[in-house]
Amino acid sequence: MTVLRAVRLRKEYGRDAGLVRAVDEVDLEVRPGETVAVVGPSGCGKSTLLHLLGGLERPTGGEVHLDGRRLDRMSETQLSGVRRKSLGFVFQAFHLVDELTARENVELPALLAGVPSRTARRRASALLERVGLADRAGHLPAALSGGQRQRVAVARALIGRPLVVLADEPTGNLDSAATAAVLRLFGSLRAEGQTLVIVTHDSRIAATADRVITMRDGALAGETRLNGGGGGLGALAGLESS
């Protein structure tokens, strides 16, 4: 059983001699509760793959299935509904709204989904407490550290109780201490059975995954299943090639 599936997924930019195949015939299956890390060199198509899986970009060819529904055939409005109810995004650049406080940022997707403001606020407060930022709920992003901003972004991704959280380089802009905090957070999400697809350069993040998918030139170059599913840094030693 899969919650997220890509079949011969393809994304091309340009044409003729200038044609670039950012994602090239990628097949991928993600099971519920699984954490999948996508790794590879810069420009190999990791982020594009994540955008295609989340319906932020339309594929040139192939299929994307989320919980049995085909995203690649959906209209923009239908895709918005899917993003609202079934997906959560975490971006490398955090993408918090500057003029909103941490709590207001977290409650925003719920308000967009039509959740009453009081309920949205309650859920946002609970999530901020869960990511350890209850005391920072009233702070603007500018008053938060990088790690704190990313934890707010994770809380925001979770407010819609999504089937899958898609994270694009979540520690790419963070120092070691902040990375460790975000790592712990992803670890706890994984432990709770949250499905995660994480694009990353960070071997420590990859080490927390159940599976590591390697991309090169837009195509899948390999897949590695980790023993025991994410034992932190030590788990890297137990990589098992498929």
Place this chain on the structure above:
Amino acid sequence: MSMLTLVARLARRDLRHRRAEAFLLLIAIAATTTTLTLGLAVRGVADRPWDRTRAATAGPDAVATGDRAASLTPLAHAPGVTASAGPYPALSAALGVRGIRVDASVQGRDTAPGAVDRPEVTAGSWARRGGAVIERAFAGALRVRPGEKITISGHRFRVAGIAVSAGRVPYPSSTPGLIWVTRADLRRIGAPTSQVMPLRLADPAAAPAFAAAHRGVRSWQDMGAYATAELHLVDSALLTGTWALALLGVACVAVLVGGRLADQTRRVGLLKAVGASPRFVAVVLLAEHVLLALAATAVGLLAGRAAAPLLVRPSSGLLPAGSPHLTVASALVVALVAVAVAGAATVYPAIRGARTSTVRALSGPTRAPRRSPWLIALSARLPVPFLLGVRVAARRPRRVILATASLALTVAMVVAAIALHGDIARKDARLAGPGFVPGADNPVTEQVSQVVLALTVALLALAAVNAVLIAWATSLDTQRFTSLARALGATPRQVTAGLSAAQLLPALGASLLGVPLGLAVYYAARTAGGAAGSILIPYARLPLVVPGTLLVVAALTALPIRVVCRRPVARVLAAD
């Protein structure tokens, strides 16, 4: 390469790189320079036709009217009177021509001209036996020419000539229209009912005092005010319109500069990074805008000069005073204003660029959005499009104020135009009477309406450019926010509706504010123009201005919003 060449090259390249923005900036400044040129060219022209007609016709300083000649003749010897003519007998009669019947005031004149008030014949010849002379504006309304047959109270006449005079206010500012016949012919028509005596005073400036001191006497100043009422109204309309257009032009420039600010800051960072001093950067920015200002000055001077004669046409009952002309000083004033507007557009980015560190400028920081906690809390309770709209608007309160002010100004001018139009139309409808030529246009109100229409069209065009610019700037500025909202689940329609709401909220405020403001402008302009009589404004039509404004703003802003909303979410977010 000399420094000057380098500055010119950088300025030219940047303008070519941003042609659309440069073109819009040119239009905004040109609209201001055109109206300023018009205002300067037309200023002081209003009184000239009356003065020239007075000079050419030995116009009286005062005109006495009475029942009997005997009651007027002592005035010829009154203190301060240096010359007089007449008294001329006069009566009211029915004029008939080509099936048209209209009342006329007929004066019996000598065949030889008097010392005062010698009407100037502009076509045909002076009154002779069986030949009548018709006042030129009256003749124009009747469309009669010398040689044509007419009847006066059933007596047959031929039109001997057409003349202008400063002894009476021309038709239709004064009714009924004036006809001159010989004294003998007047007696043939009927017994005179009044007498008219033009007077020359030692001190023409004292004519109002003389008129106040003697019953039935009217001063030349009083008659002049009526004779040139349309030109004075045109003057007031142009003055008000020039101010409105200038303010809108400045608003357009402010929006354009604000929209370019992020780009400009980044460009300043680049120039500084390669060794340019803050002063050099400011000079490059100034050069760009001065080039545009000079081009706009040329456009404004040419357009204003071409349009001025069309806007200033005195009553045909007066002699033309020549085309409005522009002095070198006026042209310099126009150029200075254009450069000042362009300079104002340069100062902020130049100072900002000079003050910002190179590294920060290179990263192209836009101004941080404003936070309005109460609006954020309020919007959380609103449907999604309004939630987004309120939050988008709240991010840039200064832009909202600018949008509201410029729209309120436009709405006010439209309301003033509607009020004027309604006022004129109702008054024209009242002008159907025996003293008015049936079916003839009212040249007084017609000219004012044309000027107001031209100004309103210019104002609406500039306001449309402004609305599009504000929507474009808002959409670009909030691109990241709206893309994020879409990534978090807002539908494209919700985002588009939200951005539209951000434009419509100030539009609503502006239209509600603009209606009373427009009425106030109309009352003020009317008072300043010295218009007499009651005001007949079509109040029932004014509430339609509010939905009308909202519809127009929604339609105008739809395109820039759609263009920006179509950009792929992933690409916008990846750009950060």
